[in-house]
Amino acid sequence: MKKVVIVYWSSSGNTESMAKAVAKGVTEGGGEAICKTPDAAPADLVQSADALAFGSPAMGDEVIEEGDMEPFIASLGSDRIKDKPLGLFGSYDWGDGQWMRDWAERMKGLGAKLEGEGIIAHLEPGEAELAKCYELGKKLAG
Numbered sequence: 001m002k003k004v005v006i007v008y009w010s011s012s013g014n015t016e017s018m019a020k021a022v023a024k025g026v027t028e029g030g031g032e033a034i035c036k037t038p039d040a041a042p043a044d045l046v047q048s049a050d051a052l053a054f055g056s057p058a059m060g061d062e063v064i065e066e067g068d069m070e071p072f073i074a075s076l077g078s079d080r081i082k083d084k085p086l087g088l089f090g091s092y093d094w095g096d097g098q099w100m101r102d103w104a105e106r107m108k109g110l111g112a113k114l115e116g117e118g119i120i121a122h123l124e125p126g127e128a129e130l131a132k133c134y135e136l137g138k139k140l141a142g
Contacts (some may be wrong), residue, residue: 002031004140005047007041008055009069014091014124015055017110021130022053022089025137033137038072041078051085051140052112058092064098073106082111086116087136091125 004026007020021037025031036053046052047050052090057066064070086107088100100118108114115136 002026002050004031004033004051004053004137005041005046005049006031006033006035006053006055007038007046007072008035008053008089009038009065010040010055010057010067012057012091013046014088014097014121016055016120018121018125018133019053019055020088021125021133022137022140023053024142025139027137028035028134029138029141031137031141033141036051038068041097043074043075045125046076047080051087052081053087053089053140054107055089055137056103057090058095058097058099062095062102064090064099064103073103076110084112085140086112087115087116087140089120089133090118091121091123093123117140140141 008019023033
């Protein structure tokens, strides 16, 4: 059974609902889903995972959340995520998703095996975005 660690930050609940859809896909795909917020996800948990999923809304000038998620991502380093399957997801209110493209490139630069280019939802995720999150979870568990 693959251990999939899902780390997300959410203020409005939009990114949280996406994380729950990823977790459901992991569980129904035969994996173990461990959902944490950045402040409750120690580096050794990330390192011990078979696969990862990270979620953050777009904030400010199209960047990931800067108070909790950014420091968490910055603390990882390639030694913890290199060659691990990784899915990214999050919601946004403005812009065109540049924050997700930048985040995907950053994670590729650390050596993660990115699953797709990231799942984005404008404000509250609809059925289509939640279905993509669910499928991401199944893929990460497989």
